[in-house]
Structures are given as C-alpha cells and as structure tokens.
Amino acid sequence: MNCTALKNYQHILALAFAVKEVNEDCRILPNITLGFRILNNYFSAQMTYKATLNLLSTEDKFAPNYRCGTQNTVIAVIGGLLAQTSFNMATLLEIYKCPQFTYGTFSPAEGEKKLFPSLYRMVPREEYQFKGVIRLLWHFQWTWVGLFAADDDTGDRFLQTMLPMLSQSGIYDAFILRTPRKTSLSDFLDLAIMLQEKYPILVERKANVFFVYGEPPSMIVLRVFLFAFNALSLPPLGKVWIVTAHWDFTTESMQRDWDVQSFHGALSFTIHANDPPGFQTFVQTVKPSWAKRDGFIQVFWEQAFDCLISTPDAGEESKQICTGEEKLESLPQTLFEMGMTGHSYNVYSALYAVAHALHTAYESKFLLKLQNIEPWQLHPFLRSISFNTSAGDPVHFDENRELVVGFDVTNWVTFPNNSFVRVKVGRLDPWASSRTALTIDDKRITWHRRFNQLISLYIYGQVLPVSLCNENCSPGFSRKKVEGKKFCCYDCAQCPEGMMSNKIDMDACVMCPKDQYPNRAQDACVPKIITFLSYEDPLGKILALLALSFTLTTALVLGIFRKHQDTPIVKANNRSLTYILLISLLLCFLCSFLFIGQPQKVTCLLRQMAFGIIFSVALSSVLAKTITVVLAFMATKPGSGMRKWVGKRVSNTIVFSCSFVQAAICILWLSTSPPFPDTDMLSLHGNIIIECNEGSTAMFYCVLGYMGFLAVVSFTVAFLARKLPDSFNEAKFITFSMLVFCSVWLSFVPTYLSTKGKYMVVVEIFSILASSAGLLGCIFSPKCYIIILRPELNNKDQLLLKKNEKI
Structure with missing residues (x-):
C-alpha cells in the first residue's frame, strides 16, 4: 500500500474499519480474530519487492521462506493501487499461491490469467x-x-x-x-x-x-x-x-x-x-494518539494539518505543535474525504471477501483448525463466495476472478x-x-x-459543449471529405436534386421512398400527391362538360335526321351510312368519359379499344360515303358497268372490312400485352401519377396509325371527288372534315409525347373531342341548316336542279 498522497490514508482506515467490524461480528468467524499489517511501497518497484518479501518472512526478521520464532500466517494480501505494483507483488505471491486483491485499476497483461491465477481484481478491466x-x-x-x-x-x-x-x-x-x-x-x-x-x-x-x-x-x-x-x-x-x-x-x-x-x-x-454504516463516525475518532498502533498517522497528521506532533527539529521552529484535536472534516476534500472513496471501498470489500471465504471454509469442516489454513486452500471458497456488504452492494467474482461491479x-x-x-x-x-x-x-x-x-x-x-473538427452538417447537406485531413474534418455539400438528408452529419444523401419526395429544404421526405384526371379537377370538369355537350348535340342531329328521314337531303348519300356515322360519333364523344376518373382495370382495357374501334367505324363510314359519291357519278355515264356496284352492299362491306381490321389489331393487343392500371412515381416531381399503362406502345401506335391511314385515304378520295356533281356537295364537306381530323391527330403525337401525367390524358380527350366535333360540324351542320332553316331547298326538284346545273 502507498501512503505518499494524503488521500490514500483513507485506504488504511477502510482496512482497519473492516477488520474491526469482522472481529466484532459474532456471525462471521466467531472466536477468530483477524489481524493486518500494512507496508508502504513508495511507488518504487524495489520497495514493493522488499515489502512483499517482508510479509512472507518471520515476524521482525527478514528471512523469506523460513519458519522460525513467532510466525503470523498471511492468508491474503490486498494491493496495490497501481497496476505495476500489483504485477510486482504477484510475481512473488504467486510462488506461494497466496490470494492477492488489487484494489486499484488493473491493466491486464498478455497471458495474465495463466500467469497469476491467484490474482483477484476488485475493479473490472x-x-x-x-x-x-x-x-x-x-x-x-x-x-x-x-x-x-x-x-x-x-x-x-x-x-x-x-x-x-x-x-x-x-x-x-x-x-x-x-x-x-x-x-x-x-x-x-x-x-x-x-x-x-x-x-x-x-x-x-x-x-x-x-x-x-x-x-x-x-x-x-x-x-x-x-x-x-x-x-x-x-x-x-x-x-x-x-x-x-x-x-x-x-x-x-x-x-x-x-x-x-x-x-x-x-x-x-x-x-x-457506498459509505458503510458507522464509517464516518469511525473516521472522526482518528487521533494522533494512534501513533503506537499506526505507523502512518504521524506523517499524515503533520502534512495534513501543517503542524508537528513531535519536538521540532532545527529549521522547523516556525511550525505549530499539533494539538491532537484537529478535525479531519475541516481538511479540503482534495487532501482527505470523509466519505469512503471507490478505492477505499474496494479495500473494505476485499477484506470482507477474505472473511467470508474463511467463514465458509470453517463452516464446511474443510479444516479442523482455521489457524492451520494455507493461503492456497482459500481459492475454491473465494471463487464461489457471494454476499452483500453492509452498504447493500453484492460481492462475487466472475470466471476471470474479476469483481462483478459497474x-x-x-x-x-x-x-x-x-x-x-x-x-x-x-x-x-x-x-x-x-x-x-x-x-x-x-x-x-x-x-x-x-x-x-x-x-x-x-x-x-x-x-x-461541442467538440468537433468543424461544425455539423445540418439536414439537407452531407459530409464531403477534405483531402489531407482526418475523416471527421469535412466540408458540407448540398444534397443533389431528388435526394435528402434528415440527420446531422450524414455521410451521404439518400433517395426518398418511391411514394415520397424531398421537400424544398431537402431535409425530409413528404408524401407525393396522387394525381389523375378526376371529375373534381377543373380540366376534368371542362372536358366532361364538352363531351356531354357534343354528345347531346350529336343526339339532336341524329334525332333531326330520324325525323326528316324521308326528305331528299337525308336520303341522299346513303341514309344508313349517315346513321352509322352519327351513332359512331355519339359513341366517340361518350368514350371520352372512359378517360376521366381514376384508372381501373376495366376502364384501362376498354378506353383505347373502344376509342380505336369506334373511330375506325366513323372513318370507315366517311370513306364509304365518299366512295359512294364516286361510284354514283361513274354509274350515271352511259354504258357504264359501275351500276352494279352502286348500292348498300358495297358501303356496308367497306365499313365492316375496315372496322374489322382495327378490331383485329385490338384483339391482338389484348391477347399479347393488354393495358393495365399503373403508377408513375418518377415523371412528375412530388406526384404519383395513376395512369393506364398501354402495355404495348407499339400496338397503341398501330391503332393510331391505322386510323391515320383511313383518314388519309378518306381525305384523298374526298379531295378528288370534291368537284363531282354530288347533291349538296357532301364530298367537299368530307374533305374539310378530314382535313380537320388529320390536323388534330398530326398535332396530337408530338404534344402527347411532350406531356406527362394527367395532361397526356387531357391531350388525348381533347383530340378525340376536336376530331369528332370536326366531323360532326363539317359534314352535318350544312345539312341541318337546310333541314331546319331552309326547308324549301329540301325537295327533289331542287336536288335535280342542282345536279343539272353542275352537269
């Protein structure tokens, strides 16, 4: 033990107090009195070896390994405070397998468990x-x-x-x-x-x-x-x-x-x-009068109170004489503490560990006389002891002989x-x-x-307090390595677009989950807005109203034609084709409603198919009407063999065959890669687009391409037949309607490809409505004008008059 520093004197007092408690407690080692001996090592390896050998020698004689005269049995040794002191002591004590308790922090050496199996540590490693x-x-x-x-x-x-x-x-x-x-x-x-x-x-x-x-x-x-x-x-x-x-x-x-x-x-x-009960009272009884029993108290008392107990030597006359009534509690805590410190508590617990091990050995009849016990015989009992100190703390050792304590x-x-x-x-x-x-x-x-x-x-x-090489990178930034400096010294870099960091000092920015996106500060993810063309959307409302208006208008035109179906202007150019065209236009306007609202499996399957087939029927009807005009003109020439081709059979065949081709394309589309509801989380920032995935883009453009082909053929035939002597010049109106149709769908493709989300749907609905309205307006508005406002022109004589004038 070392008592150079004044505070270490408490370790001596803790040992003395523990021995006093054990000797006065009839429940532990009855009729057995423990004693102790304390030696100072002065932080010196030489003195440590000498003190250890002194403990192993005959009393009052320095003769290690000899037994002569009065012999005090050393059961265990407590020490030391320093790791090196403990090692030096263990080198000698291990020869005798004497239990040694280190009460200071111990730095374990390589192979220490095998080198010093008699060493017990009161402080974990x-x-x-x-x-x-x-x-x-x-x-x-x-x-x-x-x-x-x-x-x-x-x-x-x-x-x-x-x-x-x-x-x-x-x-x-x-x-x-x-x-x-x-x-x-x-x-x-x-x-x-x-x-x-x-x-x-x-x-x-x-x-x-x-x-x-x-x-x-x-x-x-x-x-x-x-x-x-x-x-x-x-x-x-x-x-x-x-x-x-x-x-x-x-x-x-x-x-x-x-x-x-x-x-x-x-x-x-x-x-x-913890302070064992009675320890501070015990400390308060410490007086210089202990000098006969305590070889350290005089030095401690004189240094602690800056006085002299003995007669002053030369040069020390200025110092006061100690009264012996000085109070330890009056000393600064840096010199001495009244409460038991951790190291002193370890000394106290170590002494009790030895006492409990001896008591267990005595009770187990392991020895007939406890006075004859050898130090090495105590190890089995030390390794298995478990008790609570008077302060209530448990004491037991683990398999490495370390006290289990925090x-x-x-x-x-x-x-x-x-x-x-x-x-x-x-x-x-x-x-x-x-x-x-x-x-x-x-x-x-x-x-x-x-x-x-x-x-x-x-x-x-x-x-x-903050202890950093540099300030933290706040959320929204990530750490950027600085060349030549340690990793904790870094710069802060703004997160790239589309990424975020929501913690301080993140090593790298991260992507948000697919259904979320970074906020403006890029320090958090916020849920994306689910978007599709709904009826609550202003664009959805406008397009729905337009589709409904055109539907009602088409129904009105169909009603007018049905009411005046026997008039020459309705009968002209194949009345059945006129009804087919009006009904297909009516359905074209209605199919716009399939594009509005949240996409579902059924609507995704139907809307492009319905749009493609119905429009094909309409274009086929227009083409049939145009061809009917050409055939009718050619049949009027004398000796013409085209008369047999004039009639409903040819027009019906044209409508059916042209529509069948589009239907076949749609069936192939449905059987190979049909459209389905899908979500697009990447196209629009901050939005989850619910859309209909077309399945096969190639098939989609095949449907559009075929309709374009029909429109071009109809436009070409109508353009060539625009000057033929047709009643009410329907070929010219068809030419204008096809010109509108082709203009709309030619502008549709680049516009459709350049938009995203619900605006793609808006473009397609607008193209459907615009092209259908072009057909309805260009072909049927002149006829409705005559039927309603100029009924005098709607007669057979007028029809024949116009034909003759043109001829």
Missing part, C-alpha cells in the same frame, strides 16, 4: 472503461478529442488500445500529449517550456474535450501541469475532462492551495462506492474554496447489452463555466 468512454463521446457527439497519456509503458498500451477503438467509432484525436510519469520542482522549468509550446494546441476552440489516462502519480503531474498555466499567466483552459477510474483529486500537502477550477464539470468513470459516471463540481461535490449522473454496466450499458442523465450535469459564454447546442435549457 480497463477495456470496459474504454468502451464506456466511446459510448460517452458518442452520447454527446464529441468526435474531436485531445488525448493525454503518461509517458511510460502504461501510456503506450493505452494509445495502442484506444486509438483504433476511437477510429473505428468515427472519433479522432485532435492531439496526443504525453505527460511525465513523475516530476519534481527541478523539472518544473522543463515542463513550463513544454507547456508554452503546447499551449496553442490546448486552447484551440474546436477540441473542447480532453480524455486523460494515467495512474495517480501522473495525475499529480497533471495538477502541476495546470498549475503552471497560472504561474505563466496563461488563460485557463476551460475544457471537459474525461478520466477513468484511476483518477481522483489526489493532492500532496504542497499542492493544498492549488486551484482545482480547471476540473469543474469533469466527467469520470469512478469505482462504485462504474458510476461522476460529474465533478468544484468550488472556489477547493472543495468539490461528486454528482452521480450515470452508470456504466459492462455486463449489460450495448444499448443499456451506459445511462446518462444529461439534466444533472454541470459543465465548465466557460461554455456558458459560447454558442452551443441547448439541451434541457443547458449549454452542451
């Missing part, structure tokens, strides 16, 4: 703490961290272990500073020079979190390190210090007045501790009088799942006062 630090850094999103490590073998092992863990977790070191393991006033000048060189790196504002690794001696050096800032009149650092369970406000007597404000708001993983996350709140408060703000449970291993209550944390003056993030009304 450092690896758990390192993982806890990673989780803590990620909890607060600190990715740019300064590292302090002692300039010795332990510091080397720490960096070899920690740097890969940080890198794999996306956390990087802003700098690495190696601190001396020990220092003295003679080294102060060299330390001051080094500090002036490193100061610009330490005060750099991006790295606001420092992770410190080192055992108590190097922590004392860190105090010297920070004291030098004040001595050199440099501004204080004001950072967040993160430390492992090694660390404590360990202060030597010469450092009692040194400021500890630099550590205000520090976070540490501390060994879980760590407290402690926030250190300091005050100007060098006192401090340990605030428990979380818990690290190494045996829990990765999600629940670390729990933090952010609201309880007090940060360094400097952060209240910085622009940072606010959580629960508090300022959260």
